[in-house]
Amino acid sequence: MNQQEVVATYLIETPHSLEHAAAVIAGEQSSGTFVSVPGETNELKERFSAQVRSIEALETVDAPSLPGSKAPRDNASRTRYRRARVVIAFPLHNFGPSIPALLATVAGNLYELQELSGCRLEDVELPPAFAQRYPGPGFGIEGTRRLANVHGRPLIGTIVKPSIGLSTESLSKLVGELARAGLDFIKDDELHADPLYAPFEERVRAATGEIERSADETGRKTMYAFNISGDVDHMLRAHDLVWKLGGTCVMVNVNSVGFAALAHVRRHCQLPIHGHRANFGAMARHPLLGIGFDAYQKICRLAGVDHLHVGGFNSKFYESNDEVGASIRACLTPMFGDYRAMPVLSSAQWAATALPIYAATRTIDVFHLAGGGIIAHPGGTAAGVRSMQQGWEAALAGTSLEDYAKTRPELAAAIEKFGGRA
Amino acid sequence: MNQQEVVATYLIETPHSLEHAAAVIAGEQSSGTFVSVPGETNELKERFSAQVRSIEALETVDAPSLPGSKAPRDNASRTRYRRARVVIAFPLHNFGPSIPALLATVAGNLYELQELSGCRLEDVELPPAFAQRYPGPGFGIEGTRRLANVHGRPLIGTIVKPSIGLSTESLSKLVGELARAGLDFIKDDELHADPLYAPFEERVRAATGEIERSADETGRKTMYAFNISGDVDHMLRAHDLVWKLGGTCVMVNVNSVGFAALAHVRRHCQLPIHGHRANFGAMARHPLLGIGFDAYQKICRLAGVDHLHVGGFNSKFYESNDEVGASIRACLTPMFGDYRAMPVLSSAQWAATALPIYAATRTIDVFHLAGGGIIAHPGGTAAGVRSMQQGWEAALAGTSLEDYAKTRPELAAAIEKFGGRA
Numbered sequence: 015m016n017q018q019e020v021v022a023t024y025l026i027e028t029p030h031s032l033e034h035a036a037a038v039i040a041g042e043q044s045s046g047t048f049v050s051v052p053g054e055t056n057e058l059k060e061r062f063s064a065q066v067r068s069i070e071a072l073e074t075v076d077a078p079s080l081p082g083s084k085a086p087r088d089n090a091s092r093t094r095y096r097r098a099r100v101v102i103a104f105p106l107h108n109f110g111p112s113i114p115a116l117l118a119t120v121a122g123n124l125y126e127l128q129e130l131s132g133c134r135l136e137d138v139e140l141p142p143a144f145a146q147r148y149p150g151p152g153f154g155i156e157g158t159r160r161l162a163n164v165h166g167r168p169l170i171g172t173i174v175k176p177s178i179g180l181s182t183e184s185l186s187k188l189v190g191e192l193a194r195a196g197l198d199f200i201k202d203d204e205l206h207a208d209p210l211y212a213p214f215e216e217r218v219r220a221a222t223g224e225i226e227r228s229a230d231e232t233g234r235k236t237m238y239a240f241n242i243s244g245d246v247d248h249m250l251r252a253h254d255l256v257w258k259l260g261g262t263c264v265m266v267n268v269n270s271v272g273f274a275a276l277a278h279v280r281r282h283c284q285l286p287i288h289g290h291r292a293n294f295g296a297m298a299r300h301p302l303l304g305i306g307f308d309a310y311q312k313i314c315r316l317a318g319v320d321h322l323h324v325g326g327f328n329s330k331f332y333e334s335n336d337e338v339g340a341s342i343r344a345c346l347t348p349m350f351g352d353y354r355a356m357p358v359l360s361s362a363q364w365a366a367t368a369l370p371i372y373a374a375t376r377t378i379d380v381f382h383l384a385g386g387g388i389i390a391h392p393g394g395t396a397a398g399v400r401s402m403q404q405g406w407e408a409a410l411a412g413t414s415l416e417d418y419a420k421t422r423p424e425l426a427a428a429i430e431k432f433g434g435r436a
Numbered sequence: 437m438n439q440q441e442v443v444a445t446y447l448i449e450t451p452h453s454l455e456h457a458a459a460v461i462a463g464e465q466s467s468g469t470f471v472s473v474p475g476e477t478n479e480l481k482e483r484f485s486a487q488v489r490s491i492e493a494l495e496t497v498d499a500p501s502l503p504g505s506k507a508p509r510d511n512a513s514r515t516r517y518r519r520a521r522v523v524i525a526f527p528l529h530n531f532g533p534s535i536p537a538l539l540a541t542v543a544g545n546l547y548e549l550q551e552l553s554g555c556r557l558e559d560v561e562l563p564p565a566f567a568q569r570y571p572g573p574g575f576g577i578e579g580t581r582r583l584a585n586v587h588g589r590p591l592i593g594t595i596v597k598p599s600i601g602l603s604t605e606s607l608s609k610l611v612g613e614l615a616r617a618g619l620d621f622i623k624d625d626e627l628h629a630d631p632l633y634a635p636f637e638e639r640v641r642a643a644t645g646e647i648e649r650s651a652d653e654t655g656r657k658t659m660y661a662f663n664i665s666g667d668v669d670h671m672l673r674a675h676d677l678v679w680k681l682g683g684t685c686v687m688v689n690v691n692s693v694g695f696a697a698l699a700h701v702r703r704h705c706q707l708p709i710h711g712h713r714a715n716f717g718a719m720a721r722h723p724l725l726g727i728g729f730d731a732y733q734k735i736c737r738l739a740g741v742d743h744l745h746v747g748g749f750n751s752k753f754y755e756s757n758d759e760v761g762a763s764i765r766a767c768l769t770p771m772f773g774d775y776r777a778m779p780v781l782s783s784a785q786w787a788a789t790a791l792p793i794y795a796a797t798r799t800i801d802v803f804h805l806a807g808g809g810i811i812a813h814p815g816g817t818a819a820g821v822r823s824m825q826q827g828w829e830a831a832l833a834g835t836s837l838e839d840y841a842k843t844r845p846e847l848a849a850a851i852e853k854f855g856g857r858a
Contacts, residue, residue, distance in 0.1 A: 043627065044600050062601035080721050082754025107632040108600045114665045114692035115629045118714050122626060122692075125717025126753035133717075178466050178530045179484035204544060205465065207537045210529040243536045246668060246700035270536035270544075272694005278668035292540050295547025296726040297718045299502050303725070304718040331548035332504025 019103045021067065021139040022120040022309075027078065027132030027302055029085035032069050032098045038129045040064035040102050043119055064104045072097040078131030079302040095131050097302075111143035113273045113317055121305060132302030138309045142350065144316055148277060150353035151320040153286040155346075155379050158320055158356055161262045161286065162237040164198045167410075168368075169237070170402045171199030171383040173360065178205055182212050186220035193228035193236040195395035197388070199381060202241035204267050204292040214240075214252055222259040239265035239288035239321075242279070246271075249279050257284045266319070269293035273317050280318025289319030289355065299332060307341045315345070315353045321381060322355040327370050329361035339374035346377060356381060363387050365405030365415070365428040372409035382406070392427045401428035441525045443489065443561040444542040444731075449500065449519045449554030449724055451507035454491050458522045460551045462486035465541055466530060486526045494519040500553030501724040517553050519724075533565035535695045535739055543727060554724030560731045564772065566738055570699060572775035573742040575708040577768075577801050580742055580778055583684045583708065584659040586620045589832075590790075591659070592824045593621030593805040595782065600627055604634050608642035615650035615658040617817035619810070621803060624663035626689050626714040636662075636674055644681040661687040661710035661743075664701070668693075671701050679706045688741070691715035695739050702740025711741030711777065721754060729763045737767070737775045743803060744777040749792050751783035761796035768799060778803060785809050787827030787837070787850040794831035804828070814849045823850035 028035035044064040075095045085093040109115035116138075124133050151157075159165055172192060174185065192200050200221075208214040221238055229235035242252035242264045249271070253264050265288040268276055280287060291314075297304035307324075314322055324341035325333045333341075342357040357380045359371060364387030371380065384402060391398030404425040408418035419425040450457035466486040497517045507515040531537035538560075546555050573579075581587055594614060596607065614622050622643075630636040640662055651657035664674035664686045671693070675686050687710040690698055702709060713736075719726035729746075736744055746763035747755045755763075764779040779802045781793060786809030793802065806824060813820030826847040830840035841847040 058598060058601040062598075080754070081723060082721065082756070109627065110630055110632045112630065112666045112670070114667070114689060115627075115631075117692040118626050118629070118665065118689050121718060122689075122714035123717070123753075125715065125721055126747070126755075128752055128754055176480060176484075179480040204540050205531065205537075207540070208532055208534065209537075210532045243540065244534045244696070245536070246696050247703075248534070249696070267536060267540050267544075269694075270539040271696035272691075272698075274666070274668050274671070274693035274697035275700070276694075278697070281669075292544035293547065295545070296543060299504065299547055300722045300725050301503060303722050325548070330550055331545075332502070332550055333548075334504070 016103070017141045018106045019141065020106060020116065020120060021101060021103045022135060023137040024100045024102065025097070025132065025134040025136050025302060026100055026130055027075070027095050027097045028130050029078070029083055029093045029095055030129050032071060032096055032100070035129050036066040036069055036100045036102065038127060039100070039124055040066050042123060042127060044104065044108060062105060062108055064102050067101040067103050070099040072099065079300070080131050082128060083131035084128040097132065099136070106141055106143060111147040113148070113277060113313060117273070125303065134302055134304055134306055135309045136306040138312060140312065140316065145350035145353070148316045148318065149280065150316060150318060150350060151355055152280065152283060152318065153320045154352055154354050155356050158286050162198050163234060166378070167403065167406050168378050168380045168382045169198040170399055171201060171381050172197055172388050173201050173203055173383060173385050174206070175203070175385050175389070177203030178209070180212065182216045182220045185212065185217055186224050189221045189238070190224040190228060191395060193225050194232065196399045197236055199237045199239070199383070201239035201265055201288060201383070204241065204290045207241045207243045208248065208252070215255060218255055218259055218261065222256070222261050226260060235262065237262045239263040241265040241267070243267040243270050246275050246278060249275065250282050253279065253283055253285065261285065263288055265290055267292050268314055268319065273313060276319070277317040283318070286320035287318055288358070289314055289322040291323045295332070308344050311341070311344050311355070312349060315349060315355050319355050321358050324357045324359060326359045326361040326363050327367045329363070331361055335370055335374065342371070342375045342377065342380060346379060359383060364432045365401040365425055366432070368402070368405035368409045369415060372406070378406070378410070387432060391424070392431050393424055397424040397427065400424040438525070439563045440528045441563065442528060442538065442542060443523060443525045444557060445559040446522045446524065447519070447554065447556045447558050447724060448522055448552055449497070449517050450552050451500070451505055451515045451517055452551050454493060454518055454520045454522070457551050458488040458491055458524065460549060461522070461546055462488050462524050464545060464549060466526065484527060484530055486524050489523040489525050492521040494521060501722070502553050504550060505553035506550040519554065521558070528563055528565060533569040535570070535699060535735060539695070547725065556724055556726055556728055557731045558728040560734060562734065562738065567772035567775070570738045570740065571702065572737055572740060572772060573777055574702065574705060574740065575742045576774055576776050577778050580708050584620050585656060588800070589825065589828050590800050590802045590804045591620040592821055593623060593803050594619055594810050595623050595625055595805060595807050596628070597625070597807050597811070599625030600631070602634065604638045604642045607634065607639055608646050611643045611660070612646040612650060613817060615647050616654065618821045619658055621659045621661070621805070623661035623687055623710060623805070626663065626712045629663045629665050630670065630674070637677060640677055640681055640683065644678070644683050648682060657684065659684045661685040663687045663689070665689040665692050668697050668700060671697065672704050675701065675705055675707065683707065685710055687712055689714050690736055690741065695735060698741070699739040705740070708742035709740055710780070711736050711744040713745045717754070730766050733763070733766050733777070734771060737771060737777050741777050743780050746779045746781060748781045748783040748785050749789045751785070753783055757792055757796065764793070764797045764799065764802060768801060780805060782806070786854040787823040787847055788854070790824070790827035790831045791837060794828070800828065800832070809854060813846070814853050815846055819846040819849065822846040
């Protein structure tokens with residue numbers, strides 16, 4: 015690809031001709047006003063215009079997916095809506111390698127246009143200038159495995175539950191139990207950052223203390239992702255506290271703080287950034303609106319997340335297993351060398367979920383998080399952790415879960431308790 | 437309202453009972469996992485649970501608005517989808533007065549739930565603790581009018597066009613012309629921040645120099661909103677440069693940088709923040725998904741915007757005039773005293789647009805921006821500006837545009853050129 019352009023792929027729907035709709039997008043996002051204005055020379059247009067690279071016609075439908083589109087006047091009584099995949103190239107010199115400027119260009123006002131009854135940014139290809147500006151994941155897969163000391167299998171983790179309401183004392187006790195039960199990873203809930211009833215600093219002191227004590231006993235230090243999401247100054251202070259106390263991970267709700275704040279945290283960060291995507295559905299759940307995960311995860315990785323949530327297989331969320339599998343593969347696709355992020359699976363996960371995940375992705379470079387699926391295991395948390403590991407062992411061995419469970423009581427107990435949900 | 441809670445209003449759609457769906461939202465966003473876990477006591481639930489305050493049933497439909505919902509099993513063959521307006525109260529002590537924590541709570545994972553086939557955060561009521569944390573607009577309506585020295589009518593402004601491609605020399609010439617033509621306000625395009633072909637610092641030096649020279653001649657200093665959107669450090673430096681050179685406004689693409697970065701800029705800012713909402717459509721255009729403008733603009737104001745884009749009347753964008761009118765009223769509704777932002781109208785605006793705007797809102801506390809509608813006026817830019825002012829004079833006088841134009845050649849010429857578009 016041309017090293018001096020950004021190439022964006024859109025899924026669009028329009029009551030106009032596909033050529034006209036594509037030209038409107040290219041015009042709106044490079045130079046556009048409703049009448050020609052002085053200074054808008056042909057030479058200028060040529061150097062700075064976005065270029066429509068391809069239009070792949072898809073199906074035509076009778077009703078618009080989104081409100082507010084306007085059909086061409088001569089056509090209003092028998093309007094149909096054409097869908098297409100459109101590829102548009104934007105000259106990099108129009109905006110430079112800045113994530114906020116990129117977003118204004120490849121997304122921005124597009125979604126408002128009357129010429130479109132559907133518009134989704136599906137993917138974006140970025141030139142190397144972005145890698146010169148943004149260092150990307152500071153730890154990535156290798157750095158995370160090294161810090162967590164987990165190799166040859168997924169990181170098995172859990173989320174502190176109940177997400178809301180635990181006192182610092184209860185948290186301390188819980189973290190001690192979880193760490194001693196053999197969990198590789200513990201994380202705060204995305205709802206839980208710096209609440210009034212259990213301030214961040216108290217929580218971090220309590221949890222890191224327990225993790226250190228447990229590590230002294232077991233020889234293994236559990237990684238804990240402390241949710242530092244908040245105002246910019248808070249995040250920097252919160253990171254510094256975690257780092258100072260020996261913590262090994264911080265969590266950021268990417269959409270709650272925004273990409274500029276995430277990239278700013280990354281520049282100051284000495285720890286892996288666990289990227290949560292809460293709120294992603296608001297811009298992604300409608301198939302003809304917003305920003306798709308392929309585009310989204312690239313920007314997250316560029317801005318510096320080391321881990322990125324992708325939903326779960328057989329989860330309580332709306333995405334299909336196929337979509338979640340594609341999201342896992344997307345995070346692991348090389349970009350600018352090793353700007354890869356480790357995908358994080360969660361939501362209604364348990365031991366059995368390992369098999370369809372592995373079948374769909376053939377990777378072990380994931381976090382596999384379970385809440386109830388681990389700590390509500392009939393044999394207790396340690397048995398829950400073992401059952402998750404056994405699920406992955408079965409997946410890697412190509413054995414059925416039931417066969418593998420015959421000689422593994424933890425897995426057998428998990429199947430008995432949670433099997434109705436698989 | 438209770439001073440210790442946040443109250444959120446949602447429009448939802450669900451294949452479940454409305455009561456069940458509302459309970460799932462409240463549970464997911466305060467404490468939730470698929471099985472009860474140790475530590476989740478009734479006392480804890482009582483103190484920390486979100487409370488469903490009301491459910492107003494609306495229409496029922498045959499098809500889901502969004503993909504990925506799952507109906508209750510006994511009901512799958514004859515599923516219908518119920519819509520409702522649901523009000524839920526979240527205890528403030530669960531998360532504290534933090535915008536990122538607020539977003540994770542009132543929005544966040546909600547949009548992902550299989551129990552919902554539609555979910556839109558329509559409005560949010562915030563307790564005063566948020567005003568103690570966030571200072572809100574630094575200038576607002578009064579401060580902006582004072583700096584721009586415009587009273588008793590809207591601020592008439594334009595956007596630098598072509599948005600992309602002007603050399604610094606051409607920009608300088610254009611700004612000089614615009615300022616001398618009597619414009620109250622000029623802004624960068626949202627696409628235009630710190631491009632490679634015309635770096636931010638050069639542009640600011642060129643434009644502020646012209647504005648100062650023009651002010652020396654005319655006695656009036658045009659306000660220019662320089663688009664500082666970018667990485668956090670860039671924004672602070674860019675703001676400082678504008679301020680040092682005597683500029684009177686900076687612009688931030690709220691969604692491109694995110695709320696945490698916006699709030700951070702606000703804390704350092706000595707100038708009004710012109711808030712652009714590019715990309716808002718990605719989370720708002722579908723009526724049953726995302727975040728509505730009522731909720732959005734409150735968070736923008738809290739984070740510190742002094743001005744906020746609301747689209748335009750008869751614009752090229754998807755919203756109806758009724759929706760844009762409601763957006764104007766929303767920005768002007770008091771919150772925490774005077775956390776009001778001045779609404780900004782743009783997109784295909786011209787002199788005539790003043791009348792429906794004023795009829796719908798009865799306010800003059802707006803920016804009215806026109807691109808072609810001013811600078812493509814047959815009599816030139818100064819005549820274009822006069823025509824816009826005359827449009828508002830007609831609106832305030834309760835006179836028809838045509839009557840008012842009889843003795844105003846600038847307005848008459850605008851009607852002749854742009855009248856087909858009204």
